[in-house]
Amino acid sequence: MNTVIAVAIVFGSIVTLVALVCGTVVLLVRARREGLSPSRRQQRNDEAAVIQELYQGLARMEKRVEALETILMEGQGKDGRDNEKL
Known part of the structure; x- marks a missing residue:
């Protein structure tokens, strides 16, 4: 069985x-x-354009963050304290 x-x-x-x-x-x-149908092809092209815009925006944001990090590092003294005066 x-x-x-x-x-x-x-x-x-x-x-x-x-x-x-x-x-x-x-x-x-x-x-x-x-x-691919023409409408599907257009949809893929639109999606690709949106993804490219997102990538470019993230690249610009990364540069800004790096610049801010540089500013913050320059603002700190050698002993680790902030040089800013309140």
């Missing part, structure tokens, strides 16, 4: 694996043949 269950599990797994591989191949072929 246990061998029958084991054989059923093995064959069921093989059938499932074959179906999964075939489905993946069919989807890849269909996607390759049809390509």
Whole structure:
């Protein structure tokens, strides 16, 4: 009885694996043949532009933070105290 269950599990797994591989191949072929629709292509271009703007903004922010760190380091004395007068 246990061998029958084991054989059923093995064959069921093989059938499932074959179906999964075939489905993946069919989807890849269909996607390759049809390509991207114009609206989807425009959406990807818009997303890329937003990501580039975010990256540039973060780069500018990083430069500002570095400048502030430099100002703060120059403001501290050699003994670690602040040179600012209140």
